[in-house]
Amino acid sequence: MTRRVARVQNVAGSLYGLAYGDALGKPTEFQTYETIVATYGPDGPRELTGRPALVTDDTQMALAVGEAMLAAPAITPSVLEPLLRRAFLEWAASPDNNRAPGNTCLQACAALHDGRPWQQATVARSKGCGANMRVTPVGLHPDLDEDQRAGLAQLQAGLTHGHPTGLAASELTAYACRWLASGLAPGDLLEALRERSDSQRKIYREEWLGDLWTRYPSTSPEEFIALGWDETAAALDRVRDALAAGDYTGDPCRATGAGWIAEEALATALYCYLISPDEPVAVLGRGAASSGDSDSIACLAGAFAGASLGLSAWPAAWQQQIEYTDRLARIARSWE
Numbered sequence: 001m002t003r004r005v006a007r008v009q010n011v012a013g014s015l016y017g018l019a020y021g022d023a024l025g026k027p028t029e030f031q032t033y034e035t036i037v038a039t040y041g042p043d044g045p046r047e048l049t050g051r052p053a054l055v056t057d058d059t060q061m062a063l064a065v066g067e068a069m070l071a072a073p074a075i076t077p078s079v080l081e082p083l084l085r086r087a088f089l090e091w092a093a094s095p096d097n098n099r100a101p102g103n104t105c106l107q108a109c110a111a112l113h114d115g116r117p118w119q120q121a122t123v124a125r126s127k128g129c130g131a132n133m134r135v136t137p138v139g140l141h142p143d144l145d146e147d148q149r150a151g152l153a154q155l156q157a158g159l160t161h162g163h164p165t166g167l168a169a170s171e172l173t174a175y176a177c178r179w180l181a182s183g184l185a186p187g188d189l190l191e192a193l194r195e196r197s198d199s200q201r202k203i204y205r206e207e208w209l210g211d212l213w214t215r216y217p218s219t220s221p222e223e224f225i226a227l228g229w230d231e232t233a234a235a236l237d238r239v240r241d242a243l244a245a246g247d248y249t250g251d252p253c254r255a256t257g258a259g260w261i262a263e264e265a266l267a268t269a270l271y272c273y274l275i276s277p278d279e280p281v282a283v284l285g286r287g288a289a290s291s292g293d294s295d296s297i298a299c300l301a302g303a304f305a306g307a308s309l310g311l312s313a314w315p316a317a318w319q320q321q322i323e324y325t326d327r328l329a330r331i332a333r334s335w336e
């Protein structure tokens with residue numbers, strides 16, 4: 001694999017990139033591609049608006065994951081589960097939880113509230129992108145070993161989204177940030193993610209997931225998790241084919257999916273990013289100018305671009321304008 005020299009402030013670059021994409025995609029989420037283009041032009045929205053520029057549940061929940069990790073004296077399942085549960089419940093009860101939150105998260109939080117095991121609270125068949133839109137802090141923590149990073153990426157997904165594809169797509173989203181922040185060349189990213197899909201296909205992380213697999217009609221833990229990796233791998237292959245096809249104009253959701261589900265949010269974010277990995281603001285505009293889950297697509301694409309390019313890739317003035325800048329900066333400071 002080719003590696004570039006890692007630039008500075010990659011954690012901040014990724015966390016802010018997530019929030020910037022989320023803010024740019026917020027007004028376009030429920031619009032058609034034609035309406036978005038009529039308003040913003042074919043390059044999509046590229047200027048933050050409002051002071052502060054408001055984000056959505058994507059950034060709010062990523063902050064919840066990151067802050068649960070900051071509060072953890074050790075990265076183990078028994079330490080993280082109650083911290084994540086508490087952070088999600090605080091988010092659910094917050095007056096700021098008014099940004100078109102996902103139904104799966106609301107439903108699971110209502111069930112997590114009474115203290116039952118999370119495997120019973122999760123929405124077992126949901127693979128909505130709410131599981132991976134918030135996972136990037138797991139990828140950005142600098143000191144996790146492989147089991148901690150993969151296990152925690154899946155655990156934080158499983159608390160609300162029990163479908164195996166939510167788990168697999170979350171792990172890959174975290175690893176994409178990790179590898180890009182460490183200097184992996186964007187041109188090598190897809191192949192690296194695809195190899196990880198293959199290598200993890202039969203690995204059920206029981207220490208982190210417990211008996212989650214029994215909530216799904218699978219005959220074994222291995223069969224359960226393989227379904228998630230297979231669906232995610234197929235989505236990665238669609239990204240490869242779409243990039244090879246070479247026509248990058250129009251609605252990106254036509255190429256790789258609308259992004260409401262986990263593997264498509266990852267795929268369409270990767271597609272928007274990999275078309276022009278050295279033009280980060282263009283990446284955000286492309287993700288926001290999409291007919292599907294625009295805020296989630298743009299936020300993940302921004303997290304990838306920022307992880308690779310660092311904080312200086314973004315317009316400096318945006319840092320003061322974006323909502324929750326203090327909370328984003330605090331996580332970044334802890335991990336840079």
Ligand SMILES: [Mg+2]
Nearest residue numbers: 056057058295
């Ligand atoms: Mg959102």
